Amino acid sequence: MTNFDQPIDRLGTNSIKWDAFLKTYNEEELLPLWIADMDFKTPPGVLAAYQKLLSEGILGYSEVSDSLYNEIISWENRQHGLSLNREDIFFFSGVLAGVTTAIQALTQPNDTILIHDPVYPPFAAIITNNRRKLVRSRLIEKNHQFMIDFGDLEEKFNKQQIKLMILCNPHNPGGRVWSAAELNQLGKLCKKYNVLVLSDEIHQDLVFPPNHMTSFFNAGEQFSDFSIQFTSMTKTFNLAGIKNSLAFVKNKKLRELLLNKQQENFQQEINTFGLVGMEAAYQSGEAWLNDLLPYLQSNITFTLEYFRTHLPKAVVMEPEATYLLWIDFSAYDFSDSELEERLVHKGKVVLNTGVSYGAGGKQHMRLNVACPRSILEEGLNRIVFALS
Numbered sequence: 553m554t555n556f557d558q559p560i561d562r563l564g565t566n567s568i569k570w571d572a573f574l575k576t577y578n579e580e581e582l583l584p585l586w587i588a589d590m591d592f593k594t595p596p597g598v599l600a601a602y603q604k605l606l607s608e609g610i611l612g613y614s615e616v617s618d619s620l621y622n623e624i625i626s627w628e629n630r631q632h633g634l635s636l637n638r639e640d641i642f643f644f645s646g647v648l649a650g651v652t653t654a655i656q657a658l659t660q661p662n663d664t665i666l667i668h669d670p671v672y673p674p675f676a677a678i679i680t681n682n683r684r685k686l687v688r689s690r691l692i693e694k695n696h697q698f699m700i701d702f703g704d705l706e707e708k709f710n711k712q713q714i715k716l717m718i719l720c721n722p723h724n725p726g727g728r729v730w731s732a733a734e735l736n737q738l739g740k741l742c743k744k745y746n747v748l749v750l751s752d753e754i755h756q757d758l759v760f761p762p763n764h765m766t767s768f769f770n771a772g773e774q775f776s777d778f779s780i781q782f783t784s785m786t787k788t789f790n791l792a793g794i795k796n797s798l799a800f801v802k803n804k805k806l807r808e809l810l811l812n813k814q815q816e817n818f819q820q821e822i823n824t825f826g827l828v829g830m831e832a833a834y835q836s837g838e839a840w841l842n843d844l845l846p847y848l849q850s851n852i853t854f855t856l857e858y859f860r861t862h863l864p865k866a867v868v869m870e871p872e873a874t875y876l877l878w879i880d881f882s883a884y885d886f887s888d889s890e891l892e893e894r895l896v897h898k899g900k901v902v903l904n905t906g907v908s909y910g911a912g913g914k915q916h917m918r919l920n921v922a923c924p925r926s927i928l929e930e931g932l933n934r935i936v937f938a939l940s
């Protein structure tokens with residue numbers, strides 16, 4: 553049984569989570585509960601694979617092994633009911649690198665791309681940095697959960713010539729696991745209006761029972777004809793720094809376009825550490841993941857209870873997946889900048905600011921609870937103090 557209670561000192565390790573924000577905020581002793589990176593050691597099987605690699609001492613170019621392809625195909629089939637062939641699988645140095653390449657391959661400058669609001673901030677940045685037009689569709693909040701506004705989506709598909717949509721499945725920051733029925737309705741709309749879908753499924757393995765994750769490919773007949781799925785083992789096994797990810801493409805035409813753009817950008821060679829870590833994680837990480845999920849769930853329950861007791865005016869979304877909690881602080885009547893200022897400079901705790909996820913994130917914050925309970929409790933105490 554993995555001990556997730558053991559704190560690990562990450563200060564001074566060039567960690568974006570622990571070190572980089574000190575420079576931004578010019579503050580000492582900040583507690584970071586932000587970026588989606590866990591304060592737990594990666595599974596022992598992954599560390600052993602790296603130790604073996606280093607003891608051999610050779611770090612030359614590597615190809616993707618047959619065994620890695622088999623592990624990916626087997627994992628995606630066992631865990632997500634996908635049936636993949638080797639030629640469907642692309643490797644990228646990160647989901648965002650893959651999404652960017654797909655946008656370049658499948659759309660032209662000035663084409664319009666739709667994302668939800670709120671949603672993971674780099675989507676908007678990638679779209680505008682690549683000179684595509686950005687359109688957002690606001691998610692509806694019902695019983696403290698996000699729902700897709702299908703009316704709004706159809707109107708935008710109909711009137712704004714949307715070429716492509718980026719879907720976040722499960723959703724970051726809300727932790728929603730979109731149901732098969734929701735995805736089916738969404739896919740049918742995309743098909744009707746010829747909208748391509750990039751489905752970012754990086755959080756696919758961090759789903760809490762009884763919720764059930766449906767991959768976009770499996771949500772309707774021939775949905776893989778007009779979509780690409782992206783995922784990675786890096787969130788699942790806390791390996792984000794290896795920057796390695798997968799894209800699944802079944803449609804031959806989409807595959808050709810993606811491959812051409814990947815080669816044009818010379819992105820087809822994959823880093824050895826990524827390949828080694830990935831294979832070891834698939835081979836040996838499942839037991840670790842089975843220990844991790846209940847730990848995350850108990851941290852979520854603890855946080856919800858803590859908020860109910862100490863900050864009852866805050867509205868916290870209970871995630872169905874991910875270790876990220878979306879919190880509505882609007883009842884406290886602080887502006888976004890006041891909220892951030894209080895948390896950072898009074899409470900000395902860092903969360904992600906909600907407005908960076910879109911206008912729907914006004915007066916919200918995103919909290920990462922993937923850390924030892926003692927750190928989480930300290931962070932929650934700091935949030936209460938910040939708002940007092």
Ligand SMILES: Cc1ncc(COP(=O)(O)O)c(C=O)c1O
Nearest residue numbers: 588646647648649672724754797
């Ligand atoms: C939804 C989503 N997509 C992509 C990423 C980043 O993935 P990568 O580091 O593989 O580019 C994250 C990281 O938090 C994420 O939450």
